[in-house]
Amino acid sequence: MNKLEIGLIGNPNTGKTSLFNSLTGTYNYVGNWSGVTVEKKVGTLKEINGNLIDLPGVYSLNPLTKDEQVATNYFLNENFDSVINIIDASQLERNLHLTLQIAEYGKPFMIGLNMIDVALRSGMKIDVEKLSNKLQVPIIPLVARTGKGITDLLSILKKNEVRNPNTKLVSFDDEIEQIITDIMTLLPENLPGNVRWYAVQILEENEPVLNFVNGLVPISTFEQHINLSNTFVKENSSAKSFKQYAYQTRRREILQLITDCVIKENSSNISLSTKIDKIVTHKFLGIPIFLLLMFIMFKFTFDWIGTPLSDTLDSFISGPVTNFATDLLQAIGASDFIKSVILNGIIAGVGGVLVFVPQIFILFFFISLLEDSGYMARVATVMDVLMEKVGLNGKAFIPMIIGLGCNVPGIMAARTIEQPRERLLTILLTPLMSCSARLSVYSLFVAAFFKENQAIVVFSLYLLGIITALLLAVIFSKTILKKEQSYFIMELPPYRKPQWISLFRSTWDKGKGFVKKAGTFIFGGSVAIWFLSYAGPGGLNVPLDHSYLAKIGGFIAPIFEPIGFGTWQAGASLITGFLAKEVVVSTMNIIYHAPNMASLTHVISGTFTPLSAYSFLVFILLYIPCLATVAVIKKESGSTKWTIFSMFYSFIIAYILSALIYGIGTLLGY
């Protein structure tokens, strides 16, 4: 039997990724907000020989944004067997627009009616059988989060009971139907899917469809039909374009379906969601509440749980692990060279970064908690007003929040923004968000200089990143990137009790990259840095100050003299930090030959003052996006010019801010 290929499609935030995970037994990132999936994901179906493809959430097959095109292109270019359309039962009216378009496309599909529990609670009783008969496709009620209904869905797939839908659910006025028939005769017969669907999409001026058809029939053939339909629509309906007319016609059909198949019961209880929303999305209280929660998050990460855990791990690595390695190397008769690369290079460099794993995981745990509960979507709406004022799209906040984990997926998430200029602006500003790699540098320095105020210092850095991004947004959108008209509608998902398993998975998903990087990139980097510190123009095993690393670091060090850290050590760490920010910590560990964190903090406090340390941290926060981020900026912006700009402007801003902090601090006598 051939391998089945099944697509998973639905509106944003309807639980596609949850269902994907249950059906494939894999794990993918699930967030309680729109736009989590911006690219296709493929998983192998459980118990069935087939692939399941998770598509980004879309409202329609006529795409507005880049990520929405993924779904339409999937319909046009991939050879799939059937589609599972997942629908939010509590938002039936909006979700059915996509369903009708999928039905018009005509390939076999089935519906997963998700969040049936939420619909019931809000007083909507759906006659599943009746709806299924009308659409002529199987419908399975689901609660994807808990896994209810998944077995039924799998059994439909297994028995291959997915059926061809009723493609004639929506009919237009006779004149339009005539135009559609005319177009159909001009189209080739072997198109994937129903020819009528193509005709309607051509009239709707669906870009991916036009591009696709243009490869077969010149698009100019249909110009007359498009004009004719638009003229008819303008003269005979309230719609301004055929696209709007098609929307209205589908909507009428949907309302009819709902009248026939849904019984609405009056629900008297105002939901808890609404009550909480009144407080957390309050005009004035919203932002302070968000900041307070962020602060508490850092308190946990540093003062309350994270630091003690990191300290324990540190004493384990610097104690038993190092002793064991030393004894073992001694026993096998390793040379000094090998001893040095393992103890001073690998254990110092990789171990020095691994020490911060507990803190990073705790921070991610809290970010996942805020996301999964539905709170982050509220924050995005609260921030919307502020974002609009500074010339950004309200949606830009989501890439930025994702950027707190790692800037790379943050920048990818900017695809959900429709306006190219706003997207570019978001891409340029997301690297200012303090990612987890930078957290390890902060951890090292706050432990050395701000023992009593760790949380508040790190909090101030995160805040500084956000504020700088907002201020730059104002400047950029008034100068180099003039703003276009934009709209932002963020759907508020219901609050939900976070589930432990999904929470731990989500935390692991965010943090695993950090651990993996320690074993690969940081390992390689540590060995390379160690070698540069071991070798010099004078040969091997030279004093550190005469090593290549000292030469390279010393070359750029004078630049940083005015901002408080003109040492070759700082210079060398900053250069290596471009590859990945964690490497700054590895470099420092290797340079200072510190056996453990306590002694490293001691050595560092000899070369930095608290003021220059803070200036250094601000510089680390902003000075340059790391290599992977630069690559993604290049890919997503498609422009070398803007990529170079993103590196230069951040360096200049970092320098100015560090200079200001160091200058003012010095004047104040710190």
Next chain:
Amino acid sequence: MFVNILLGVAIFGYAGFALFNAIRKSKKGKCAACSIKNSCSSNCSVIPNQK
């Protein structure tokens, strides 16, 4: 002596491989690992009209 050479080759070999691999991957960006990148026309390249 033999142990030293073996360890040295293993450490520097892996370090070089890890560095090279990581830099190559990060230059490529995320789509490099996508299983249907060949048939995916929208994602890995910039869509011309939205440049």
